[in-house]
Amino acid sequence: xxxxxxxxxxxxxxxxxxxxxxxxxxxxxxxxxxxxxxxxxxxxxxxxxxxxxxxxxxxxxxxxxxxxxxxxxxxxxxxxxxxxxxxxxxxxxxxxxxxxxxxxxxxxxxxxxxxxxxxxxxxxxxxxxxxxxxxxxxxxxxxxxxxxxxxxxxxxxxxxxxxxxxxxxxxxxxxxxxxxxxxxxxxxxxxxxxxxxxxxxxxxxxxxxxxxxxxxxxxxxxxxxxxxxxxxxxxxxxxxxxxxxxxxxxxxxxxxxxxxxxxxxxxxxxxxxxxxxxxxxxxxxxxxxxxxxxxxxxxxxxxxxxxxxxxxxxxxxxxxxxxxxxxxxxxxxxxxxxxxxxxxxxxxxxxxxxxxxxxxxxxxxxxxxxxxxxxxxxxxxxxxxxxxxxxxxxxxxxxxxxxxxxxxxxxxxxxxxxxxxxxxxxxxxxxxxxxxxxxxxxxxxxxxxxxxxxxxxxxxxxxxxxxxxxxxxxxxxxxxxxxxxxxxxxxxxxxxxxxxxxxxxxxxxxxxxxxxxxxxxxxxxxxxxxxxxxxxxxxxxxxxxxxxxxxxxxxxxxxxxxxxxxxxxxxxxxxxxxxxxxxxxxxxxxxxxxxxxx
Numbered sequence: 001x002x003x004x005x006x007x008x009x010x011x012x013x014x015x016x017x018x019x020x021x022x023x024x025x026x027x028x029x030x031x032x033x034x035x036x037x038x039x040x041x042x043x044x045x046x047x048x049x050x051x052x053x054x055x056x057x058x059x060x061x062x063x064x065x066x067x068x069x070x071x072x073x074x075x076x077x078x079x080x081x082x083x084x085x086x087x088x089x090x091x092x093x094x095x096x097x098x099x100x101x102x103x104x105x106x107x108x109x110x111x112x113x114x115x116x117x118x119x120x121x122x123x124x125x126x127x128x129x130x131x132x133x134x135x136x137x138x139x140x141x142x143x144x145x146x147x148x149x150x151x152x153x154x155x156x157x158x159x160x161x162x163x164x165x166x167x168x169x170x171x172x173x174x175x176x177x178x179x180x181x182x183x184x185x186x187x188x189x190x191x192x193x194x195x196x197x198x199x200x201x202x203x204x205x206x207x208x209x210x211x212x213x214x215x216x217x218x219x220x221x222x223x224x225x226x227x228x229x230x231x232x233x234x235x236x237x238x239x240x241x242x243x244x245x246x247x248x249x250x251x252x253x254x255x256x257x258x259x260x261x262x263x264x265x266x267x268x269x270x271x272x273x274x275x276x277x278x279x280x281x282x283x284x285x286x287x288x289x290x291x292x293x294x295x296x297x298x299x300x301x302x303x304x305x306x307x308x309x310x311x312x313x314x315x316x317x318x319x320x321x322x323x324x325x326x327x328x329x330x331x332x333x334x335x336x337x338x339x340x341x342x343x344x345x346x347x348x349x350x351x352x353x354x355x356x357x358x359x360x361x362x363x364x365x366x367x368x369x370x371x372x373x374x375x376x377x378x379x380x381x382x383x384x385x386x387x388x389x390x391x392x393x394x395x396x397x398x399x400x401x402x403x404x405x406x407x408x409x410x411x412x413x414x415x416x417x418x419x420x421x422x423x424x425x426x427x428x429x430x431x432x433x434x435x436x437x438x439x440x441x442x443x444x445x446x447x448x449x450x451x452x453x454x455x456x457x458x459x460x461x462x463x464x465x466x467x468x469x470x471x472x473x474x475x476x477x478x479x480x481x482x483x484x485x486x487x488x489x490x491x492x493x494x495x496x497x498x499x500x501x502x503x504x505x506x507x508x509x510x511x512x513x514x515x516x517x518x519x520x521x522x523x524x525x526x527x528x529x530x531x532x533x534x535x536x537x538x539x540x541x542x543x544x545x546x547x548x549x550x551x552x553x554x555x556x557x558x559x560x561x562x563x564x565x566x567x568x569x570x571x572x573x574x575x576x577x578x579x580x581x582x583x584x585x586x587x588x589x590x591x592x593x594x595x596x597x598x
Contacts, residue, residue: 048111053088063092063106071106078108080133080145082173091115112148119147120188124178132176132190134169142169144176144190151178157191160200161232162223164259203235211277213267216284221261229253231265231279238277240265247282247321249307256281288321289362298354302366306348311339316350316366323364326352330367333375333408335449343368375408376449383409383451385441388458393435396427403437403453411451413439420456420463420531423489423497463528466496470523470533475540478521480505480513488513490521490535497533498523504536513537 054070055062061073061084071092078084093110123130132144132151142153153176155163163169180189219231219238228241245256257263265279296302304318313327331343344350352366375382383389383405391403391411400414418424431437443452470476470492478498482489487501500521505513513519522543525534 047094048091048115049094050089051092051106053084053086053090056084056086061090061108063090063108065092065094065104065106067104069098069104071104073106073108080131080173109148116147116149117186120149120151120178120181124181127177129175129177129195130190131173134172134174136170137166142166144174146176146178146188146190149186149188151176151188151190153190153192157189157193160193160196200235207234207236211267211270213269215267216264217267218262219265219279221257221259221263224253224257224259226252229257231263233277236277238265238267238279240279240281244268244278244280244282247285247288248317249315249323282321287362288319289359292319292322292359296354296357298357300354301351301371302354303349303351306344306346306350309341309344309346311341314340314344316352318364324352324354324366325364326350326366326368330355330365330369333369333372334404335408335410369408375406376446379409379446380444383441383444385444387441389439389441390436391439391453393431393433393437395433398426401427401431401437403439405439405451408449409451410449411439411441411453413437413453413455417442417454417456420459420461422495462494462496463531466494466533467526467528469494470496470498470526472523472526475520475522477518478535479518480515483515488515492521492533492535498535499533500535500537504538506538508538508541 049065051063051065051071053061054064056075059075061075061078063071063073065071071094073092078090084090090108091111092106092108095105095107095110098104122128130146132146132153134153135143135145135150137143138152141155142158144151144153155166157179158166158169174192175195176190176192177194178188179191179194181187217233219233221229222232222237223230226242228239229245231238231240240253242250242253245253250256263281264284265281266283267277268280268283269278270276302316302318302324304316304324306314307317307323308315311328313325313331315323315325317323326340328338328340328343331340332338350368351371352368353370354364355367355370356363356365358364389405391405394402394404394410396402398415400412401418402410402412404410413427415424415427418427418430422430424430437455438458439453439455440457441451442454442457445451476492478490478492480488481491481497487499488505490498490500492498498521502512504524507513507519519537520540521535521537522539523533524536524539525532527533
């Protein structure tokens with residue numbers, strides 16, 4: 001109790017009022033509220049004010065704007081700024097000063113949106129570096145949240161090198177530059193690439209200033225195309241054309257390199273401004289021709305793989321970067337033109353003979369037919385004149401048929417040697433390509449590698465027999481098989497044909513004989529060597545008329561002669577008269593025959 005002090009009550013304190021809660025002594029309740037309100041910021045709904053972050057967790061950010069209560073904002077509205085921390089100043093939009101719970105309702109997203117267009121335009125004008133949040137992928141690029149606006153980030157503007165996986169950027173906050181704004185459609189285009197290009201340009205100039213032809217540099221495979229590989233030399237790109245990747249043939253650059261691979265390359269060339277740099281990879285190794293076996297010579301056999309096919313031949317790789325051409329003419333002894341694809345295809349392993357070898361020009365020609373014996377070696381013994389064989393019809397000409405007795409051994413059958421009796425106008429009337437035909441060797445032309453062959457010679461010449469049958473003046477029945485301008489072709493017995501000119505086709509009634517008409521014809525010419533028979537139908541009745549006329553003249557002459565002798569020799573007259581009467585009887589019979597035919 002000694003330590004207790006007597007404390008006197010405040011003079012004039014109204015304890016009764018205090019107990020009632022009405023007011024503090026000397027100050028009214030209204031005055032106190034007014035005094036408290038004067039200590040707070042004056043704010044109104046739908047205003048944008050600046051606040052201070054005073055607390056934050058994964059879900060919410062607490063912001064103090066100097067009002068009687070603090071506002072709570074979802075943390076998702078600050079995704080674009082992952083570096084946000086307590087004490088940072090942020091703009092907020094006052095949605096409601098006090099909800100039912102007395103809570104101040106704020107929005108950072110709406111605050112950004114309310115001034116977004118002013119800020120975006122200002123950023124474009126000042127080339128300001130701004131932050132944005134990559135929301136998602138879209139066609140051709142990405143959607144980025146910038147000041148609450150959805151801006152477009154083209155795929156080509158993400159980085160200086162091609163992007164293979166866009167998804168790795170989704171959910172990231174990155175720095176951008178505004179590169180384009182469409183005020184009419186409220187479209188914004190941003191670029192991340194623009195931020196690093198300036199730095200790369202400086203690096204590029206430094207690298208390019210030291211470039212020299214023949215210089216070997218390390219680079220990274222940046223992009224692979226069908227025509228070559230782009231290499232990043234540390235800020236500047238160069239191209240290795242597909243032909244400079246390997247001394248051998250390359251169908252796909254991916255066979256040689258892969259993306260992001262580090263390789264050494266040599267500078268082959270560049271333009272005056274050094275903007276286009278040609279690089280080489282194969283040049284870092286010795287040319288395969290220089291390592292080719294020094295003992296390899298013409299006539300040697302080599303093995304290789306078919307790497308390229310063409311109609312005219314095939315390229316064979318006998319070692320990486322060392323190729324030889326097998327021309328189609330060296331694939332077979334046959335002289336018939338064919339495509340190289342008939343003999344081999346890409347990927348085939350083949351054996352060939354070296355035909356030519358030029359180490360300076362790095363060219364080599366090969367052949368595979370040389371692995372077989374030349375069929376024309378000893379041709380006279382193999383196919384002597386007069387020997388009979390079976391050949392394959394290869395093709396036609398107007399003058400004959402080309403046939404092949406065996407691969408590489410060709411022969412010609414002239415159209416005149418096809419048939420003894422038929423007049424063949426074109427070989428296609430006689431046979432067809434691919435057919436087998438019996439032939440006889442008539443002549444050998446070894447120098448030109450060609451045989452003269454015959455088909456009709458396999459049979460006896462029927463014209464020896466025809467000579468005895470179709471004698472001049474003999475009459476035979478025939479059928480007109482073809483009408484021509486110069487006459488008609490007539491089919492005769494034994495498969496032989498004759499020819500009659502128009503004047504010999506006139507019938508007895510004066511009309512002209514027509515095709516398919518069967519008539520009698522008289523042989524007026526037979527030529528065994530030319531195998532020609534000339535016929536006439538009109539000669540048959542013309543000759544009868546002429547014979548009758550001659551007989552009549554003869555009988556008249558005999559009658560005159562008999563009359564002169566009657567006076568001198570009656571006995572002889574009687575004899576002559578008898579003879580004359582006999583002649584007259586014969587003439588009368590001939591006239592009757594003619595009249596009957598008419």
